[in-house]
Each structure stands twice: as structure tokens, then as C-alpha cells.
Amino acid sequence: MLQETPRKLIDESGIRLDGRGLNELRPIKIEVGVLSNADGSAYIEQGKSKILAAVYGPKEVHPKHLALPDRALLRCRYHMAPFSVEERKSPAPSRREMELSKVIREALEPSVFVEYYPRTSIDLFIEVLQADGGTRCSGITVASLALADAGIPMRDLVAACAAGKVEGRLALDLTDLEDKGGEADVPLAWMPNLNAVTLLQMDGMLTMEEFEHVVNLALQGCKQIYQLQKETLKAKYVTVKEAVEE
Amino acid sequence: MPTFYERRQLVTPGDLLAEDDYVAGENTYKDDGKIYANRVGLVDYEDRKVHVVALKAFYIPYVGDMVIGKVVEVSLSGWMVNVKAPYPALLRASDVLDRPFRPQEDDLPSIFDVGDLIIAKIVAYDRTRDPLLTVREPGLGKITRGQLVEITPTKIPRVIGRKGSMINMLKQETGCHVTVGQNGLIFVSGKTPEDERLAVMAIRKIEQEAHTSGLTDRVTEMIRREKGGV
Amino acid sequence: MSSIMVSRVKQKQIAQLISSGKRLDGRGLTDYREVQLEDGVIERAEGSARVRLGKTEVMVGIKIEVGEPFPDVPNEGVLTVNAELVPLASPTFEPGPPDENSIELARVVDRGIRESKAVALEKLCVEPGKKVFIVFVDIYVLNHDGNLIDASAIASLAALLNTKMFNYEVKEGEVKIKPGYTSLPVRNYPMAVTFAKISDKLVVDPWLEEEQVMDARLTVTVEKDGKVCAVQKGGYGYFTMQQVLEAAKIAREKAEELRKLVVKG
Numbered sequence: 001m002l003q004e005t006p007r008k009l010i011d012e013s014g015i016r017l018d019g020r021g022l023n024e025l026r027p028i029k030i031e032v033g034v035l036s037n038a039d040g041s042a043y044i045e046q047g048k049s050k051i052l053a054a055v056y057g058p059k060e061v062h063p064k065h066l067a068l069p070d071r072a073l074l075r076c077r078y079h080m081a082p083f084s085v086e087e088r089k090s091p092a093p094s095r096r097e098m099e100l101s102k103v104i105r106e107a108l109e110p111s112v113f114v115e116y117y118p119r120t121s122i123d124l125f126i127e128v129l130q131a132d133g134g135t136r137c138s139g140i141t142v143a144s145l146a147l148a149d150a151g152i153p154m155r156d157l158v159a160a161c162a163a164g165k166v167e168g169r170l171a172l173d174l175t176d177l178e179d180k181g182g183e184a185d186v187p188l189a190w191m192p193n194l195n196a197v198t199l200l201q202m203d204g205m206l207t208m209e210e211f212e213h214v215v216n217l218a219l220q221g222c223k224q225i226y227q228l229q230k231e232t233l234k235a236k237y238v239t240v241k242e243a244v245e246e
Numbered sequence: 247m248p249t250f251y252e253r254r255q256l257v258t259p260g261d262l263l264a265e266d267d268y269v270a271g272e273n274t275y276k277d278d279g280k281i282y283a284n285r286v287g288l289v290d291y292e293d294r295k296v297h298v299v300a301l302k303a304f305y306i307p308y309v310g311d312m313v314i315g316k317v318v319e320v321s322l323s324g325w326m327v328n329v330k331a332p333y334p335a336l337l338r339a340s341d342v343l344d345r346p347f348r349p350q351e352d353d354l355p356s357i358f359d360v361g362d363l364i365i366a367k368i369v370a371y372d373r374t375r376d377p378l379l380t381v382r383e384p385g386l387g388k389i390t391r392g393q394l395v396e397i398t399p400t401k402i403p404r405v406i407g408r409k410g411s412m413i414n415m416l417k418q419e420t421g422c423h424v425t426v427g428q429n430g431l432i433f434v435s436g437k438t439p440e441d442e443r444l445a446v447m448a449i450r451k452i453e454q455e456a457h458t459s460g461l462t463d464r465v466t467e468m469i470r471r472e473k474g475g476v
Numbered sequence: 477m478s479s480i481m482v483s484r485v486k487q488k489q490i491a492q493l494i495s496s497g498k499r500l501d502g503r504g505l506t507d508y509r510e511v512q513l514e515d516g517v518i519e520r521a522e523g524s525a526r527v528r529l530g531k532t533e534v535m536v537g538i539k540i541e542v543g544e545p546f547p548d549v550p551n552e553g554v555l556t557v558n559a560e561l562v563p564l565a566s567p568t569f570e571p572g573p574p575d576e577n578s579i580e581l582a583r584v585v586d587r588g589i590r591e592s593k594a595v596a597l598e599k600l601c602v603e604p605g606k607k608v609f610i611v612f613v614d615i616y617v618l619n620h621d622g623n624l625i626d627a628s629a630i631a632s633l634a635a636l637l638n639t640k641m642f643n644y645e646v647k648e649g650e651v652k653i654k655p656g657y658t659s660l661p662v663r664n665y666p667m668a669v670t671f672a673k674i675s676d677k678l679v680v681d682p683w684l685e686e687e688q689v690m691d692a693r694l695t696v697t698v699e700k701d702g703k704v705c706a707v708q709k710g711g712y713g714y715f716t717m718q719q720v721l722e723a724a725k726i727a728r729e730k731a732e733e734l735r736k737l738v739v740k741g
Contacts (some may be wrong), residue, residue, distance in 0.1 A: 035619045036531045037566050039304070048520065052618065054564035058304070058332035069374075077563065077571055082614040083521040083537020091560050091614075092573070111259075113275070113284060118373055120332045125564035129535065129616070130518045148259050151303040151398070153273065153284040156260030193260050193282060233258045233286050237301055237457065316483050361484040389485055 009178055010167050016178070018047065022171045025161070025221055030142065030232045032149045038125075040150025042232075044142040047175060048132035053143040055150040057122035072117040076105035078139055080128040100136050107140050107160065107189040107199035113153040122152060133176040134162045140189045140199065141225055148233055157229045158198060160189035161221030163214045165206060170213050172221050179203075186211075188218040192226055253290055254457075257283040257298060264296045271297025287400075288457060301457065305331045305399040305429040307368050307377035312386075314394070314427035315379070317362045320354050323347050327364065327379060329429050330396070337366060337379040344382065363389040365425060365433070385425075392423070392435030393442045397453040399430035404456040405449060412452065412462055419469045420445040444469055482685045490689050495675035501683065506726055508681045511630065511737055515638040523639025523660065527631040530683055531621035533565075536631040537614050538639045538660075542651050545601070545608040553600020553608045557586035559615035559628065566620035580710065582615060585629050587706035588666035588697035589613070595636060596661035603646055611639075611660070622683035625695050625708075626734075629668035634738050636662050665739050666705055667731035670695040671723050673715060678723055680730060694720065696727035700735065 014022050026047030035041040038054035061067040078100040082089050093101075104126065112122065124146070126139040137160035144158040163172045166182035179185045184204030190197055206214060248265035251257060261283045263274060270276040273285040274296055283289065287300040307313075307329065315327035315335060324338040324347075339347035342357055358364060365386050370378040381387050397405070405426055406413050417424050422436035422445045434445040448465050455461055482490070490500050497505060509530030518524035523538035545552060559582035561569045574582070589595060600609040613635070615628045639660035642653050672682035672690035682690060691713030697706035704724060709715065715723070 035533070035564065036621065037619055038564055041564070050518070052564065056563075056567055060332070060334060079562065079571075081535075081537060081560070081616050082558065082612065083518055083524065083539050083616075086520070088539035088541055088612045088614075091558065093571075117332050123563070125562065127562055127564060127616075127618075129537075130520055132520070148286055149302070151285060151300060151400075153275075154259040155275070155277075155282070155284065157258065191260075193262075193277070230258050230261075234256050237256055237286070316481070318481065359484070361481060361487065363483045363485050391485060393489075394483065394486070 008167070009181055010169055010171070014169060016171065018175065022169055023217065023220070025173045025224055026175070028225070028228055030145065030228060032145050032232050032236055038146070038150075040146040040148070040152070042142040042145035042149055044138050046134060046138045046173070048130060049128070049135055049138050050130040051135060051138045051142055052127045052129060053139065053146040054125045055122065055143075055146045055152065056125075057150070058117040058120035058152065061119065061121040066121070067119045070115065070118050072112075072114040073121040074105055074109050074112060074114060074124070075121060076101050076108070076124040076126070076143070078104055078126045078128075078136065080131060080135075084128045084131045100139075103199055103201065104136060104140055104143065108143055108147065108158055110194070110196060110198050111144065111154045111156055111158050111191055112147060113155065116153060122147075131176065133174050133179045134187070136160070136199075137162050137187050137189065141229065145229055145232065156191045156193040157226060158189050158191050159222040159226035159229060160187065160199060161218050161225055162187040163218035163221060165204065165210060165214065170210065170217060172217050184210075184214065186214050186218055188215060188222060190219060190222040190226075192223075249291055249296065251289045254288045256287070257289045258286050259284050263289055263298075264291070267294060269295040271295045273298035273300045273303070299457075300400045302398045303400045305329070307331050307333065307335065307371040308428070309368050309371055311368045311428035312365065312426075313368060313379075313429040314363060314365055314389070314425070314431035314433055315429070317358050317360055317364065320358075320360060325354070325358050327366070329377070330431065331377065331429060333376045335366075335368070335377040335379050337364075337381065341380050341382055358388060363394065363433070365389060365427070389433055392433055393446055395432045395434065395446050395449045397430050397432065397449065399428065401453050401456040402426060402428055402430060404461070405432065405452050407462060412465070415462060415466055416445060416448055419466060419473075420448070444472055447472065482688045486685065487689050490686060491675045494677050494679060497677075499679070500685070505677060506680045506730065508730065508734070509683065511734070513630065513634055513737060515634050522641060523635045523637075525631045525634035525638065527627050527634065529623060529627040529630070529681070531619060532623060532627045532683075533617075533619040534624065534627040534631045535616045535618055536628065536635040537616065538635050539612040539614070540639070540641055540660075541610045541612065542602060542607055543610040545605065549597075550605040551601045551608075552597040553595075554610040555586070555590060555595055555597060555613065556610065557582045557589070557613040557615065557632070559585070559617070561617050561620070561624075565617045569620070580708070581624055581628060584625055584668065584695055584697075584706065584708045585613075585615065585632050587708075588629055588668055589632065589636070591705040592664040592666040592697075592699035594633070594662055594664040594666055594699075596663055599661045602644070602651060603649075607646070607651060609641065620684065622685075622687045623670050623681050626668050626670050626681060629666070629697065630734060630738060633665060633667070636660060637739065664699050665735050666697050666699045667734045667738075668695050668697045668706070669727035669730045669734070671726075673713060673719065678719060678726065680726065694723050696724050698728050698731035702728050
């Protein structure tokens, strides 16, 4: 469906189209354990982006010749539903989806104790049901929770968030319009315990100074999201405990 | 004493549990002198050891464990069995026959066929090969009737209870035969489907509320209430 | 790690219970599982719905694009239905191009909508012979616990019913958006009712384990006036003529029940 593009994305006082300040995350809602078949699953709504992640594994590798003798094979598929974007997208995987599948896998792999399960595979699926910018980051956030939900041992959760430059201003968590109309977008994924950046990409152009600011801004976003991830995991069990010990 | 949580507090992967000379127990790992949780669960400290009782984890085979599995393939000299672990388990024909397998004479599917449920024991397992099963001990073999319940393996100890208190109560109150597999599968066989249904319901409740106290009493109460209403 | 194949003990149990008129989950032979329907879940799509039928979960999104009509019907819009059995929905779904199951699913749902003329395609012409609206119905299975056909049919109809099309005008051969929306013209409400044949009995809305035990599957789609507009038999087994006619009768009744959940007012 066609849409009118508004003329200004950020007004004079730094308020964005959706009412946010420059350093504000979009409203986030996360749920864990939402699918009955998958071994682990999680769902996120970040602004208008809606993303579902699921994990199957560790399990036998198919085809067998891909099995690694000393560790689990982590596989990841990032995929967008045809109705998730403005113009209907063909279900066949695009080059962008294949690149994102790879960088997302590489963002999560350092967090999983793959060496505990030789000759198995851990299959991660990320389905974007509605896309409004930052889907690879929301995807990582929720995939990390799906892994934890599956009971797969992890060093830490991985939190991801993007920041960028829009109409000359540095902003956190860009929407699709802001990404398309802005000057730069920097998605980042972070594993707090090792203080490790496991995903970092950039589209656009920034000065060295701007780049440093933007990366730190994204990191601030990751820290907030990390807290949300922990709360979500705990919330699932706390309610049962409270209900019973009344 | 550099510990960061109270006993039985809920922790998530990456939470820092202890520092310095603590020993990393189950579901934790040590990195640079610090001990972190690697699964969601309840942390516990015992002397200088810290471990996490995971709320959800899949089964890893352990030699000596009794498990319940489903035959998924009849192979050339035995059967592949799904024991709900990351690895398929193998049961050799020679184990069942108690002699070498004779391909001309022995018809494997007539012993166990795809879809059969069996109670078995793990006799071998290591990082380089899939677990090996035996059905040669008394009480092991094919399951022919009853109901199967699947719960997360970490809650199996709760279903058994301290010194068998929970499982004995279940057997008594429902009149069912209850066989517990360490891999999270529990087999229930009673005189009527109603009795079996009660046992299944009770097990599900135990799984849901495993991390709470006073559970044995509440489950007993629930079973009695349900029986009374029939 | 998970093997979805039902054990023999359970297969026997399911079959035995059904031959005495009962089901393992306590339902009657012609009862549906609980249906939970939410529409408008994907705001940026023109229409959408999510259905939970028991634990089966299906999401449908509707997108409308402008394109060329088919040469044999130059003044009609185009309806196209596609189904994705995405791998996260089941350990048995592999990533890749649609397999025969997802194609059959899409075509059965399509048949119900198309044969009942549910969408008024003649009203979707923009420029005769040149430009028409293309209505994409994308079925996305999120969790497979049996009876994907009925769940998908319910979700597809619900999504079509809440589909809004932008207002437009044609200027210099280009389609330009105008403010405001109109609802997609939907004038029929086809409902698919699927049966499994188990122990020689007809069982409505089989869940996953019943599907593994069944001899064959029969879907009867009934439109709002009680007419049959699509039928599909699936699986290796067979139905007797008597069973077919009995199924059609039951389908009519069940379709009406389901319709009340989807069509408001």
C-alpha cells in the first residue's frame, strides 16, 4: 500500500513523529514461551515492529554430514512475512534476509555454550510479522530469550538496539521512516558480562565523533533492553510462585 | 562473603552469583574468578559451592539412568530410540536377544517396532557417541498400555520427592502404577482411565508448582477433591 | 529432539476411544477446539487476523497492490492465496520453497473464497484491461497442532473482513492515493470444516495426534446460504459415499457455528 511521506521527522524541540525524545526507546512488550511446538520461543513488539523467535534443539543434525565433532552447529534463519512490509514481499529469501541471518547468528553464537553439545544442531528462527525499523535488533533480543526459554546454557543474554542520525540529530531506536529518511543507522548487539559487542553494522555516513556518540547511544539502549529481557524471563515464574503461595 | 543473591532466588543466564574461591556447580560457569548462572533457575549456595536448579532444561543422558523412550527406527542390528535428548539412543538386538543377532532368523520389528514405547536403562554414553540402552533388567521392556506424561526433566526429582514421598503418595491416592524416567517421561498405568487421568493431572500440577513449598499436601488435597467429585 | 510421531500405545488409545464415541481431549466427535480470533493484528497490512484453534496458531495478512488483470477477465481484480509453513511452527517444517502441503493448504482455502465469490472482484477494477487491485492473502502458520486448513480458512475470512483499501483516483495513468478508506467488498462467508476418518468414524477438527492416526481427511467448505463451494479429500485412505454425505450435512451445521464467531452482526 502506498503512503504519504511526511516532510519533517523531528521538530525544532527534538520531538520525533511518534512523540519520542531523541534518546528514548519505543514502547516495548516482550513475552516468553509463546509457541507450544518449539523448544523455546519469545515474541516482541517494539513500537510497530512485531517479531517472533523460536528455537529447536539441541538435536540431531540433518543432514548428518554438517555435524561438528566437538560442538553444536548454530543455524539461524531471519525471514520476513509477505505482509510485514509496505509493499508485499515475496516469501522467497532475499539477499538482505540471508545477510541478516548470518550476522544475527554471529551475534548470538558467542553467548551459547555450543561446546557442551557436540554433533547436534541448534536451529533459530526469526519471523518478522510486521517491520518498522530495527528488526534485526529486535530479532536478536527475542532470539536470545528464545534460547534461554529452551533451557540452552548461555554465558549471558544478548541485547540489541540501533541508533543513528536523522535530520542532523543523533537518535535512538529508529523507525522505518527515520531509517529511510535519515543519514545513518547503526545496529548494535551487546553481551554485558564479557562487555562484548557481537553485532555492529552501519549504513550511511557519520564523522568519527558522531560515530562514537551513536555507538554509545545504541549501547545505552541495549542496557535498557537487557533489563527488560531479564524481567521478562523472571516474570514467567514469579507469577506462578505468587499465585500458589497466597 | 562475595555472593550476590539470597538462597532460592530466581536468576537468569549471565547473573553474577559469586566471586573468588567458590566452586561452580550445576548450571553455572566460572570466568575470570567470577561465577555466573547459565540457565534460568533458583540459585543455591552450599558451603563453597554455588549451583542453580534450572526451571527448564532438556535431558542429557547419564549412565545408569532409567529412561522411557519411543522407537523411531528399526536399523540393521537394533533400534534407534528417542529419549528426548539431543542424541538418539541405540538399543542393540543382541541386548534383547541375550545372544548375537542372527539376521536370517531374527525379525526385529516383531520385537520392537517403530512407535513402541519402552522403559530402558542407559549403559554407555560419552561425548563421542550416542547413548546405548539396555532392556535386560527386570521392569524394563515394552510398555503396552497406560498414559505417558512429559515434563521438563529438571522437575523429576520433585515428582519423586524426598525419599520417594511424592511418588508414593501418587501411587497410593490414585491406585496407579507410576514409572518415572529420568528423561522427563512418566508412565502411568491404572485400573481405569479415570485413575490415570487423576495421576496425569497431579503430575502436571507438580511440574507447574515445583518451585513452591507445601506441594505434597496440595497435590494430595487436589486428588482427593477430584475423586470426591466423580 | 522432539519426535512428533505418536506412540503405538497412544494411537491405539485414540482409535479405541473414538470407536466408543469419545476423544482423548474430552471433546465430542463433532466438537471444535476453542477458537480465539483477533483481527487487525498487523496494522500496517491492509487486513489481518490471528486465529488460535486449540494450540494451532495461524496468522493471515492481506496486502493490496495495483497490477495487471488476467487477460481472460480484464475487468476483474485478482485474488491470490499463498501459505507458508514456516519452520518455527513445527519440527517437521523445513525452510525452503512451498512443498505440496503448503500448496494444497493455500489452494483449498483459495477455492472456498473464490468459488463462493466471497470477494467482489468485479469491484476491484481500476482501469479496465490495464489496472486492477491484486489482493494477496498470505497464510502464515505459526504453530501446527492439527487442522491447519480450518484455522487458515477462518483467519483468511476474518482478515478479508477487516481489510481496508485506500481511496484512489487515476491521474495521467497513475494511481494516486486519496484520503480515506473503504472496506474490501466481501459478500460471502465460506467456512471450511475438516473431518478425519478414525476407526471408521468421522471426527471434526482433528488435532495433531489424531491427524497422525487418521485414515484420511475430508474438508467441506460451506458458504453462507448452506451451499457447498469446495471439497478436498486428503490422505491415503478413503471415505464411503455415505460418510461423504454425512460429512456434508455435519459441515453445514458446523460452518454456521464457526461463521457466527467470525461475522459480526
